[in-house]
Amino acid sequence: MKKIKAVLFDMDGVIFDTERIYLEHWIEIFQKHGYTMTQEVYASVMGRGRENVMKIFKEVYGQDLPILEMYKEKDKMLKQAVEEGKVPMKPGAKEILGFLKNNNFKIALATSAKRDRMIMQLKMANIEAEFDxxxxxxxxxxxxxxxxxxxxxxxxxxxxxxxxAVVEDSSAGIDAAYKAEMLALHVEDLKKPDEEILKYCKKSFKDLFEIKEYIAQISNINIQ
Incomplete structure (x- = not known):
């Protein structure tokens, strides 16, 4: 294994507990428009970017799905949730960022989210300075x-x-990290480690605390 000098993080479902909020919002919006959203359908599009998500949703629910209108509703609901402090950081997020910073790892955020929401969430959590x-x-x-x-x-x-190393919660993210020839580390969120994730990740973890310990172990860093 090559020496790890940097850790790249996805944002939604890794740094912030956004995916559960997303799912709740989508269920409400789909119901309003006469459709049924399930966790299984949502988990299949996690991390794939808006254009791909819209395409997949139309393939599942039909070309008449008013997805542009639905996305406007979702964006408004999520913005309000972030502003009201209803999107918490994931357990272990601050701890792993602090550990990496203190041990001179480079840290980057790599998220499919749009810039305005990304900046808003980082500022709300006061962690903008943690990322290089x-x-x-x-x-x-x-x-x-x-x-x-x-x-x-x-x-x-x-x-x-x-x-x-890349920390990701989605199949698409793990696949992308593998294709980039990086060390792909999966952390559980809405998406449990299925066959595809286990094929392309180095290891799957329950939370960020376990990933912090793993990085310390492979880097010969004593965290006791």
Whole structure:
């Protein structure tokens, strides 16, 4: 295993407990429009970027699905949830960021979210300074599982892909990290480790505390 010099984080479902809020909002919006959203359908689109999500939703629910209108409703609901402090950080997020910073790892955020929401969430949590670089959906042309976002993040912090670890909760994210030839670490959220995730990740973890311990172990860092 190559020496890990940087850790790249997805945002939704990894740093913030956003995916559960997303699912609640989508269930409400789909019901309002006469459709039924399930956790299984939502989990299948996690991390894939808005354009891909809209395409998949239309394939599942039909081409008449008013997805643009639904996305406007979802964006408004999520913005309000963030502003009201209803989107907490995931357990262990502050701890792993502090551990990495204290041990001189480079840290980058690589999220499919749009820049305005990304900035708002980072500011609300007061963690903007924790990241050496941030790459968002506005900065890329190809969404996960394409590796573009992780390769750009690695380039922005000056670390070779083989020296980067990626923390992801979605199948698309793990696939993208694998294609980028980075160490793919899966953390459970709405998506449990299925066959595809286990095929492409180095290891799956219950939470960020376990990932912190794993990085310390493979880097020979004593955290006792």
């Amino acid at each position: 670089a941030v790459i968002c959906g506005d900065d890329i042309t190809k969404s996960k599982p394409n590796p573009e976002i992780f390769l750009k993040a690695a380039q922005s912090i000056g670390i070779a892909p083989e020296n980067c």
